[in-house]
Amino acid sequence: MRKILLMVAVAALAGFVMFAQDKGGKGGGGKAPKAPPKNLKIFTQDNWTTVGRPMMDVFVTSLGLADKGGCTYCHVGPGQFDDDSKPPKNVARMMLSMVNDINAKFPDGKTHVTCFTCHRGSTAPLTAPAN
Numbered sequence: 001m002r003k004i005l006l007m008v009a010v011a012a013l014a015g016f017v018m019f020a021q022d023k024g025g026k027g028g029g030g031k032a033p034k035a036p037p038k039n040l041k042i043f044t045q046d047n048w049t050t051v052g053r054p055m056m057d058v059f060v061t062s063l064g065l066a067d068k069g070g071c072t073y074c075h076v077g078p079g080q081f082d083d084d085s086k087p088p089k090n091v092a093r094m095m096l097s098m099v100n101d102i103n104a105k106f107p108d109g110k111t112h113v114t115c116f117t118c119h120r121g122s123t124a125p126l127t128a129p130a131n
């Protein structure tokens with residue numbers, strides 16, 4: 001199970017990095033979103049459906065939010081996903097750009113570090129051995 005989650009996280013983040021580098025591109029060509037996002041600072045309108053929205057599910061699994069409100073750990077609630085008033089949403093933006101910076105330093109251009117690399121299903125990653 002953990003391995004599958006990690007693979008999903010890696011695949012989604014790899015896609016994110018690729019699209020982030022291709023800002024002029026048209027994105028995936030999937031179905032048009034019902035209501036286009038209004039407040040993106042990291043993802044773009046072009047990569048939202050293919051990369052940004054799937055990444056939301058990766059957040060929930062990587063940080064272990066299933067029993068912590070899921071989407072509402074970061075969002076006020078349905079219909080208000082553009083609202084930035086919950087602090088974890090802004091932390092997540094900072095974490096996304098940090099992860100992109102780290103991966104950009106690897107010489108092979110691959111995605112090595114994801115949310116899961118540190119978080120491992122927790123909102124508070126261990127920074128030292130447990131004992």
Ligand code: HEC
Pocket residue numbers: 036037038039040041042043044056057059060063065070071072073074075081082088089090092093
């Ligand atoms: C760990 C925090 C976090 C979790 C959990 C999370 N999101 Fe997000 N979400 C964000 C961030 C950060 C953005 C803004 C991304 C950007 O600036 O490009 C965002 C943006 C969005 C947007 C676009 C809003 C707009 O109009 O700009 C939608 C829709 C959305 N999230 C849906 C969801 C759904 C559905 C879930 C649950 C499956 C979810 N999110 C879980 C952090 C989170």
Ligand code: HEC
Pocket residue numbers: 059063088089091092095096099113114115116117118119123124125127
């Ligand atoms: C290099 C390790 C590392 C990576 C990678 C990482 N994080 Fe974090 N994250 C941390 C640490 C450490 C903290 C706790 C910071 C603190 O104690 O203030 C944290 C805290 C957070 C919080 C605040 C949790 C709370 O207390 O409410 C959110 C939200 C978060 N990270 C989201 C993400 C997301 C989303 C990703 C992937 C895009 C990510 N993180 C990737 C290390 C990481």
